[in-house]
Amino acid sequence: MTDAKILVVDDNKSVLSALEILLQFEYKSVQTLFNPNQISSFPNMEEMDIVLLDMNFSAGVNTGNEGLFWLNEIKKKSPNTSVIMMTAYGAVDLAVKALKQGASDFVLKPWNNERLMTTVRSAYELRKSKQEIHNLKKKESNLKQVINEDKNFIIGQSKALSSVLNLVAKVAKTDVNVLITGENGTGKELIARELHRLSARKNEVFIGVDMGSIAENLFESELFGHVKGSFTDAKEDRAGKFEAAHQGTLFLDEIGNLSLQMQAKLLSSIQNRAVVRVGSNTSSQVDIRLVCATNCNLEQMVADGLFREDLLYRINTIHIEVPPLREREGDVLVLADFFLKKFAHKYDKPGLRINNVAQEKLMEYQWPGNVRELQHTMERAVILSDGNVLKPTDFLLHAKPMQSLDHQPLTLNEMEKQMILRALDQHDGNYSAAAEQLGISRQTLYNKLKKKHE
Numbered sequence: 001m002t003d004a005k006i007l008v009v010d011d012n013k014s015v016l017s018a019l020e021i022l023l024q025f026e027y028k029s030v031q032t033l034f035n036p037n038q039i040s041s042f043p044n045m046e047e048m049d050i051v052l053l054d055m056n057f058s059a060g061v062n063t064g065n066e067g068l069f070w071l072n073e074i075k076k077k078s079p080n081t082s083v084i085m086m087t088a089y090g091a092v093d094l095a096v097k098a099l100k101q102g103a104s105d106f107v108l109k110p111w112n113n114e115r116l117m118t119t120v121r122s123a124y125e126l127r128k129s130k131q132e133i134h135n136l137k138k139k140e141s142n143l144k145q146v147i148n149e150d151k152n153f154i155i156g157q158s159k160a161l162s163s164v165l166n167l168v169a170k171v172a173k174t175d176v177n178v179l180i181t182g183e184n185g186t187g188k189e190l191i192a193r194e195l196h197r198l199s200a201r202k203n204e205v206f207i208g209v210d211m212g213s214i215a216e217n218l219f220e221s222e223l224f225g226h227v228k229g230s231f232t233d234a235k236e237d238r239a240g241k242f243e244a245a246h247q248g249t250l251f252l253d254e255i256g257n258l259s260l261q262m263q264a265k266l267l268s269s270i271q272n273r274a275v276v277r278v279g280s281n282t283s284s285q286v287d288i289r290l291v292c293a294t295n296c297n298l299e300q301m302v303a304d305g306l307f308r309e310d311l312l313y314r315i316n317t318i319h320i321e322v323p324p325l326r327e328r329e330g331d332v333l334v335l336a337d338f339f340l341k342k343f344a345h346k347y348d349k350p351g352l353r354i355n356n357v358a359q360e361k362l363m364e365y366q367w368p369g370n371v372r373e374l375q376h377t378m379e380r381a382v383i384l385s386d387g388n389v390l391k392p393t394d395f396l397l398h399a400k401p402m403q404s405l406d407h408q409p410l411t412l413n414e415m416e417k418q419m420i421l422r423a424l425d426q427h428d429g430n431y432s433a434a435a436e437q438l439g440i441s442r443q444t445l446y447n448k449l450k451k452k453h454e
């Protein structure tokens, strides 16, 4: 017994009962309607898998128009229901008309039982595929929504970051290739996602690929896909990242880590906007927006013969340089506060705050690992905190706080700042104890700290 729901609509009662008996041999639910006017008020039409619909209802009229009218009514209520038209006046043009208007098939009266059952079975298969497509499309759009969810906000108010975000907003509307550069942890991927979020492709996928982690022998298969049997592990046809990103954004991270051989293969796909799966000889066009990122100096790499110049010109139609955190004035505390709230919530430690000396320590630090390092530092501090106040000792920073990154000698002022902060650090932020150790009064220590930020 097939679990399908069938409705038969005909104004001839003997046709109705004959079809009902025939169909009940194979189908669980068969309902009949003698009067087509009941179609409009028929409950749950969208649950019907198949409708067998007479084309000529009023006696003496055989234009088929009534059938076409009711076909449209059914399709309006339930577009995916398969409708099979039945008529005693088989005319090809009428059949074509009905098919064009959405009927799935056509049966002539008097019917041949075997042939009619075959037609119903195919109509049921069609209905199932349509439903599957409908469900898959729904799933796909839900997935895209989840993937593109606005999980990551770009935090910061500094001039340096604002000018990057202004550029992002302008470029996002176009389809040009964008190269994002900057030190590790500055937020290059976040900027790439922002480009996607602000673009016309925002409802399509954003596919990120870490080029640094792809093994040379899997490079082509990962990016361009493969056909079954093209190599030992190719158990089935598989699309690569280029095809997966079709109509969306393809983000190639760590582009500076590619060998020259991989660069050549990538260049050809980017130039042609087409890929050939490994083991295939047909190419498929892909419509992607390409965003690349790196912390390498690609110009220098070109000069050193490590990066193809033609590839660099292809990928950097627009170049966005993300500034390091130490050059974003004021952003450290804004970000620290953001991460503090985030992790306080995550680890259920409400009411945490960072004391002034600890804030000084965070501001003075050079953040070689940029926002990622700040994020980890805050997370660790929140996890290890005992009380409500985070003190300098709660922040374990790797490099010396005042040492400039390029190891230039410190000025007298900088050395003084460093000593003050170290003393405060050693005494857990206690101003009196730090002042005593430095041989100055508490007020002088306050003044020196205040002056530092004027």
Ligand SMILES: Nc1ncnc2c1ncn2[C@@H]1O[C@H](COP(=O)(O)OP(=O)(O)OP(=O)(O)O)[C@@H](O)[C@H]1O
Pocket (backbone or CB within 6 Å): 152, 153, 154, 155, 156, 182, 183, 184, 185, 186, 187, 188, 189, 190, 191, 253, 295, 371, 372, 375
């Ligand atoms: N302005 C920002 N606001 C909030 N979070 C940020 C910001 N910038 C970076 N982050 C967070 O810091 C982490 C590192 O960011 P991201 O991965 O985008 O950096 P990246 O430059 O791509 O790093 P890498 O060079 O190591 O690939 C991520 O968790 C990201 O969410």
